[in-house]
Amino acid sequence: MSNEFNAFTMAQRQFDAVAELLQLEDGIRQLLRSPQREYHFTIPIRMDDGAVKVFQGFRVQHNDARGPAKGGIRFHPQETIDTVRALATWMTWKCAVVDIPLGGGKGGVICDPHNLSPREQEALCRGWVRQVSKNIGPINDVPAPDVMTNPQHMVWILDEYEKLAGGHYPGMITGKPVEVGGSLGRTEATGYGVVFTVREALQRMDLPIEGIRASIQGFGNVAQYAAKLLIELGATVVAVSCWDQQDQTSYTYRKTDGIDTEFLLSITNRFGAIDKHKAEAAGYQRLEADAWLEQDVQILIPAALENQITADNVERIHANVKILAEGANGPTTPEADQVLKRRGVFVIPDFLANAGGVTCSYFEQVQCNTNFFWPKDEVLSRLDQKMTTAFHAVADLAEETGEYMRDAAYMIAIQRVATACHLRGWA
Numbered sequence: 001m002s003n004e005f006n007a008f009t010m011a012q013r014q015f016d017a018v019a020e021l022l023q024l025e026d027g028i029r030q031l032l033r034s035p036q037r038e039y040h041f042t043i044p045i046r047m048d049d050g051a052v053k054v055f056q057g058f059r060v061q062h063n064d065a066r067g068p069a070k071g072g073i074r075f076h077p078q079e080t081i082d083t084v085r086a087l088a089t090w091m092t093w094k095c096a097v098v099d100i101p102l103g104g105g106k107g108g109v110i111c112d113p114h115n116l117s118p119r120e121q122e123a124l125c126r127g128w129v130r131q132v133s134k135n136i137g138p139i140n141d142v143p144a145p146d147v148m149t150n151p152q153h154m155v156w157i158l159d160e161y162e163k164l165a166g167g168h169y170p171g172m173i174t175g176k177p178v179e180v181g182g183s184l185g186r187t188e189a190t191g192y193g194v195v196f197t198v199r200e201a202l203q204r205m206d207l208p209i210e211g212i213r214a215s216i217q218g219f220g221n222v223a224q225y226a227a228k229l230l231i232e233l234g235a236t237v238v239a240v241s242c243w244d245q246q247d248q249t250s251y252t253y254r255k256t257d258g259i260d261t262e263f264l265l266s267i268t269n270r271f272g273a274i275d276k277h278k279a280e281a282a283g284y285q286r287l288e289a290d291a292w293l294e295q296d297v298q299i300l301i302p303a304a305l306e307n308q309i310t311a312d313n314v315e316r317i318h319a320n321v322k323i324l325a326e327g328a329n330g331p332t333t334p335e336a337d338q339v340l341k342r343r344g345v346f347v348i349p350d351f352l353a354n355a356g357g358v359t360c361s362y363f364e365q366v367q368c369n370t371n372f373f374w375p376k377d378e379v380l381s382r383l384d385q386k387m388t389t390a391f392h393a394v395a396d397l398a399e400e401t402g403e404y405m406r407d408a409a410y411m412i413a414i415q416r417v418a419t420a421c422h423l424r425g426w427a
Helices: 007-022 026-033 081-097 118-132 151-165 186-204 221-232 261-266 276-281 289-294 334-343 356-370 376-401 405-424
Strands: 037-046 052-063 069-076 103-110 141-145 213-217 236-244 249-254 285-287 299-302 323-325 346-348
Touching: 007 026, 007 081, 007 334, 007 405, 026 405, 037 081, 037 118, 052 069, 052 081, 052 118, 052 141, 069 081, 069 118, 069 151, 069 356, 081 103, 081 356, 081 405, 103 118, 103 141, 118 151, 141 151, 141 356, 186 221, 186 299, 186 323, 186 346, 186 356, 186 376, 213 221, 213 289, 221 236, 221 261, 221 299, 236 289, 249 289, 276 285, 334 346, 346 405, 356 376, 376 405
Parallel strands: 069 103, 069 141, 213 236, 213 299, 299 323, 323 346
Antiparallel strands: 037 052, 052 103, 236 249, 249 285
16 A cells, blocks of 8 residues: 555545535635544553553544534544545545435544554444544534444444443444444345445446455455355356455455355454465465456456555556446545446445445434334345435436546535535535
């Protein structure tokens, strides 16, 4: 990964290009290019060995014109404020493109949970919320899990928030276990949402999903459920990749007749790393990190981190690839986008493709705030409806205007947020 990559610069470049297409006024451009609010803070934690270690934390609220800010909290050793700014910005567009009444936010802590005990992680979660408790909550900013955070982390954050607030506020955070106000279907939502958009794209291209071949980067929650649903619908997933903590590198695992998700899950640890020895013993080829990119497939799903498809590797994408569905946030750089556009690859942009997670988080908020919970089939049915409607609105605009899918999605999202800002008198 290039040391020069800056996710926020990329997010702003994407915005600037579409602001020009929409001919937005200078005032609204300035308002939407940068976050409304940022919180930077330190979190002192007493470690298990008795020493005090100080962690750097962030919360960024990009725009809340359409509703409370919404966005995950990342624990990552390479976390930066610019990455958090970019992710908060993309969350604004993500909520707008699927037309849910929320804005964009994101949080993070620079840390590596692999090297923290459960007690230390709990202390970090409680320390994080103590720093921002006056600036988050069910009516102004609702956090959720993200990279290397999980439902247990969300419960610790909820518990600490409720102690400080002096009441029960289950809608202040989403991604919780079902036993404490989480929503059924939330675990599957992001991966399923990606596949719902892929299914609709194939239909528009008159291609049956049965027999379609796919390759996926990542084997965390999004990738796992995307692979499961693709296989259920009749597709074949030939490769997945994952980070190996022990070797400090990524590998691609390929099985040309199709992976078995249940088997791979049985040999995958809680951080999404596959046991390489057991995989190879079962007939999986272990290849280099980027090998997922060059498989002879029709569908590629990057579902790991940002900045994964770049000018340096985009030409390695196989000529047979028809659809690239961005399960991750910001996986494709603008330079790589130009190559994909020239080659005619149908790109389902990140803030549309992976919006299933925030959509189901919105459903969780609604259920918590009304204290009435839906059965799983209702959650997934509502999710399918939301994702399908949003996908076709973007695809129809792209078809009508001749614009790239990413630009069409941005046009819809940015216009919705700009309209809300205008109506509020902000610009």
